Amino acid sequence: EIVLTQSPGTLSLSPGERATLSCRASQSVSSSYLAWYQQKPGQAPRLLIYGASSRATGIPDRFSGSGSGTDFTLTISRLEPEDFAVYYCQQYGSSFTFGQGTRLEIK
Amino acid sequence: EVQLVESGGGLVQPGGSLRLSCAASGFIFSSYWMSWVRQAPGKGLEWVANIKQDGSEKYYVDSVKGRFTISRDNAKNSLYLQMDSLRAEDTAVYYCARYRRGFYYYMDVWGKGTTVTVSS
Numbered sequence: 001e002i003v004l005t006q007s008p009g010t011l012s013l014s015p016g017e018r019a020t021l022s023c024r025a026s027q028s029v030s031s032s033y034l035a036w037y038q039q040k041p042g043q044a045p046r047l048l049i050y051g052a053s054s055r056a057t058g059i060p061d062r063f064s065g066s067g068s069g070t071d072f073t074l075t076i077s078r079l080e081p082e083d084f085a086v087y088y089c090q091q092y093g094s095s096f097t098f099g100q101g102t103r104l105e106i107k
Numbered sequence: 108e109v110q111l112v113e114s115g116g117g118l119v120q121p122g123g124s125l126r127l128s129c130a131a132s133g134f135i136f137s138s139y140w141m142s143w144v145r146q147a148p149g150k151g152l153e154w155v156a157n158i159k160q161d162g163s164e165k166y167y168v169d170s171v172k173g174r175f176t177i178s179r180d181n182a183k184n185s186l187y188l189q190m191d192s193l194r195a196e197d198t199a200v201y202y203c204a205r206y207r208r209g210f211y212y213y214m215d216v217w218g219k220g221t222t223v224t225v226s227s
Contacts, residue, residue: 035213037152044202044220045144045152050213088152092212095166096142096154 002026004089004099012107019076021102023089028069033092036065036074039101040085048087049074081106109133109216111203116221123193127221129186129203134216137161137181140206142214143188145199145223153199156188157206171197193225 003026013019023034031052037045047056049065052072062077076083084106089099115127127143143155156177157166165177176189186203200222204214 032210033212035211037214039152044217045214046217047213047215050207050215051211054211056215090152090154090213095168096157096212098152098154101151 111218
């Protein structure tokens, strides 16, 4: 089973700042099978990025994904108040696994 | 509007059974793989099971194999999760999700979830 490790566990930033979230895999992952989700308290996850770098429908262009192999990154260029949430990466190898999440909180 | 609505959650004793349902609308249900994903209280997301469009392929996380069964009724646009021999560690919010499986693999539509509590 491929393990995804997200860092940092918690990221404290202010609106307008740039956020960089990391997702590292225990073995190489196909970029086609790497996705990012956003989850706000009491809500279902929301797809942000699929294929490591493709934005889902309706996702603002301040969200971008990059990476390959074992290292992937989600970047939010200029934080808006509604972006403070928990972010999960997900991969498909022989089965789906999720990272443990990065909590993005207001500083 | 594309929508998934889960139901069937509740309080059940350890060793008991529960059947979750997910009603799909706004898309051609029979054309998509579907998934169940759960989230224990205060924890992260855990994939539980997938099912192919015609139900011919089913996959499970190891921790539920032999206890949970995923199924679907395309005529009713519905997905199900039969959960038997429930344990305290199965306590979670259970989400139904549409699973896109082509060149890319990801879950693009999610329901709001239904809560399962396993406790005596």
